[in-house]
Amino acid sequence: MVDVNAQIEAVERGVETTERDGEAVRVQRLAQEYPSDLADVWDAVTTDRVARWFLPISGDLRLGGRYQLEGNAGGEVLACDPPADGEASYRATWEFGGGVTWITVRLTALSPERTRLELEHVAAVSDVPDGMWEQFGPSATGIGWDSGLLGLALHLGSAADGPSPEEGQAWMLSDEGRLFTHRSAEEWAKAHVADGADQATAARAAAATAAAYLGEVPHEMSEPGAPEA
Template sequence: MVDIQAQLDSVSRELRESDLDGQPSYMQTVAQEYPSAIDDVWQAVTTPERIARWFLPVSGDLRLGGRYQLEGNAGGEILACAPPSADGASYRVTWEYGGGISWVAVRLTAVGEARTRLELEHTARSADVPPGMWETFGPGAAGVGWDQGLLGLALHLGAVAGAISRADAEAWQLSEEGRAFSRGAADGWAEAHVAAGADPEAAAAAADATFRFYTGQE
């Protein structure tokens, strides 16, 4: 059993429309605090052995200017990397998947000696989003996936009770508990969508479509 409601409530979600190199873009941000020191969280999100335990196996040259590849998922270039210091820690990568490119930035901030806030920002140019995708799914298409990633990290770092093995992850997603998590995450992104100015009915419809997609119904 996983305390999915505690996890859903622990994550903040934000959607903003911005410019990237002068082009209209969508910027989605998720954030959560973890009961671990910043050095430990940094290791969890930057070393292949740790990443594989809560997210996906990753290969490549994981250094500034190098390239990474997540198994069966995105790859890209490491554009910036700042290990933990008094100002926190961060890295930025390209997120290349399905012939498209977007950008992911991860920032860590120490909240005391044994607690760290992680903020993940995913930016995509509006013109690069496949036709009809945003209108159908809204921010939940990518957002629910990031919610799943933060759940994995929360379980890895002990921020939420429960456990899901990588071997059982796909089956869990389609279980009653997993479906409830996808529903809650999709609704959370609908709230962020409305807060960013979307019509509530359109945001709710997009959340429904996202939920169906993540639970194998669409």
């Protein structure tokens, strides 16, 4: 059993449209605290343990090496700073479907037994296919990242591994998993509005993305921040 609402509320989310090196980019951010020490979380996100909570992974997981997630993105490790003075981070390209975006993972020790993970995903606005952002918004990648943070929480919070990719996919189609997808989409709609989107557009995009993930007919969602009936 997963406490869906607790997991959704444990994650901080944000979207920012800005400029980097003179180019318009969208920056997507997530953060969650985990009840594990810095060394353990670092090991979980930089070794073949990734397969135990996210997806099977192959390649050379070191600076300058290339990795490949089964059925998903691959890329190159651009920077790697192992744990030191309570912090650690790595940066890599995220190459999928012919496009290249960039991810950065930062870890901070909050106590000897608690670590904060921050994930930043950056995409050049010009590299996003026309109409995709308007149709799906940040939920398109955000739901997937939320699923990853949930998998890591289950992995670190138990003596057993997290669910296998097959188990995770089956769970996402359960009633509990569907609730998780819709709640994630709703939270990304709020982040979309905070970045300047109007509420109706953000709600439609989030509903369309949730429907695409679940194979459903899109339904209208409450406008983010608006009171429910």
